[in-house]
């Protein structure tokens with residue numbers, strides 16, 4: 001396409017005129033962005049076609065990763081970097097007077113996800129392509145991604161997100177590959193060649209149109225595909241009320257569900273799930289059929305992975321195709337299906353385990369429901385054979401029970417592999433939550449500790465640290481992130497440690513500047529940047545953090561001799577719009593921030609910043625500047641976490657409970673390089689089972705706790721009336737089910753330890769180095785290699 005700066009510039013100017021119909025001197029930043037985006041897409045097109053051709057002709061197995069969310073973020077610089085043309089393009093544009101950084105800012109985050117689960121899917125795509133593995137993503141092209149968050153008077157307000165407003169430069173609409181997805185209607189049975197067969201009649205048909213995005217590997221020729229489905233009215237059938245049909249159809253891919261932990265029994269959500277599954281499986285089978293191989297070879301050629309239970313209807317959908325279209329017998333179809341589909345469990349929170357009322361499910365998806373009934377009948381029969389007469393066991397394991405379909409049970413029965421996302425999470429699945437299934441299918445269970453792509457979360461977002469690392473250990477770590485461990489050789493190298501210290505300081509100054517521009521708040525770049533960013537959820541315990549801040553502020557106010565090492569607490573979090581309690585916590589953090597930031601007496605010691613609209617691009621700016629990473633979930637509740645890994649990789653030290661991947665971070669850095677506090681998962685689970693925790697005792701016996709809790713409701717905060725009563729109630733009346741008060745003292749102590757360690761700058765920077773050095777394990781390249789070898793059995797092509 002273009003091999004030097006001049007060629008690039010000529011092509012850019014020519015393309016700009018053609019695309020925007022105006023000369024360069026009249027063009028806008030937006031024109032520049034669109035032009036560059038198109039050029040990049042064109043630049044990859046030959047490799048993209050070549051990759052597809054290679055997959056078509058090779059005998060190698062491919063994986064399809066089905067996920068209801070892909071939290072991609074911005075793609076411009078990431079794509080330039082992976083293509084290896086970042087410098088050329090940046091320099092070429094600069095000579096034309098165009099600033100690449102400004103163009104980056106124009107791009108909206110592709111926010112097709114809520115948080116960790118969707119971001120994991122995005123990291124996996126990057127690793128698949130960068131490792132030359134044949135793997136594709138399948139998702140939904142929501143017209144509006146996760147809502148945009150604003151604070152008004154300290155309350156969260158949600159605005160519809162508009163990522164498609166200026167046209168999506170990366171995607172290609174593939175109208176000719178559209179598939180028809182049926183909802184509602186009836187199932188008619190008939191005999192054909194002595195075989196009972198079924199057909200779906202009177203269905204309402206929705207057209208699923210794919211939009212393909214190239215997934216560009218880092219410095220390789222591999223370009224895989226992320227296929228996102230959009231729901232459109234079918235051009236064929238005639239409906240009485242055409243407008244209503246059009247509206248209802250388009251609604252399916254209109255919005256991302258703003259919650260990954262509650263499912264409020266919405267038909268729309270079920271329609272989204274089936275649209276994703278049905279369109280994806282149909283298109284997978286279509287390309288398999290084009291190879292003219294016998295259908296029983298499917299599991300040798302294709303692996304289908306479901307990211308949590310949202311796409312679990314892949315199981316009955318594949319059965320439907322094998323039974324109704326391929327005319328296989330049940331056993332053969334089941335054998336193929338259960339050797340093709342694998343499943344990742346993301347949570348043990350009972351409120352997040354999907355259950356669908358039969359009364360909604362059955363009329364909407366009649367054939368799928370019939371097949372699930374038959375899967376369940378056979379499964380229960382098998383259970384009966386293993387444990388005759390054990391009705392309780394069957395009741396607890398059944399896929400359909402109490403007029404509900406339990407999606408996790410379907411996933412456990414219909415897949416060949418079930419993995420948790422961190423060792424402690426997998427252990428809890430095996431020994432507790434899914435133990436009954438573990439007894440029946442021990443061979444299915446395995447662990448795959450999550451990872452993040454170090455290319456986005458270090459190489460791209462922290463260029464200063466990346467250069468420093470490269471200057472010390474060479475570039476090998478970019479391809480083999482575990483080489484970061486070589487950095488430990490520099491732990492006594494004063495010169496290197498000073499440079500590391502300067503990089504962090506420069507990043508903090510840059511971030512302080514951003515905060516000032518965006519919020520008008522001045523923060524001290526020499527203070528400790530204490531970062532707590534993630535979705536707002538009771539179990540993630542942002543409340544524990546803010547109560548601790550209130551406590552520190554109380555100390556400063558009460559004791560004029562008490563000095564705090566300057567500290568900036570930084571929050572970022574969206575609450576699901578319907579999550580009342582989470583919104584109260586947002587209001588509390590904003591209220592505390594206002595009070596503290598408005599008090600001149602503590603300005604040099606304490607600041608609280610709550611960043612609006614936390615998302616991937618904000619995370620990328622923040623992490624390079626972080627000193628402390630707050631990972632303080634109630635032990636046993638956070639399956640893995642990935643924010644913890646991103647922050648560690650950027651040299652932040654973790655303050656954390658022994659939960660999720662924190663446990664493995666601790667194992668890799670050693671107890672002396674992490675701040676662990678609070679109850680263990682064992683202890684928490686023990687309390688849940690046996691009782692014995694009374695939060696009121698902590699209130700009565702601990703003065704500092706009593707003080708902050710009273711401040712929630714005694715008029716300490718002006719103009720909020722009874723705003724925080726629900727928080728007070730949850731802590732004292734409802735016995736604090738997340739153990740905030742139980743862990744409070746331990747949290748206060750560990751933060752004293754943090755302060756002590758930070759004051760010794762040489763020691764701190766050494767600890768930071770140890771964290772960066774040990775973070776290579778948490779690259780998603782390691783995770784994806786494990787999936788590829790152990791679960792999918794795929795090889796680089």
Ligand SMILES: *Cc1c(COP(=O)(O)O)cnc(C)c1O
Nearest residue numbers: 115116534615616619641642643
């Ligand atoms: C990584 C990431 C998350 C997940 O964070 P956790 O701390 O693991 O919950 C959520 N949102 C964004 C934007 C992220 O980049």
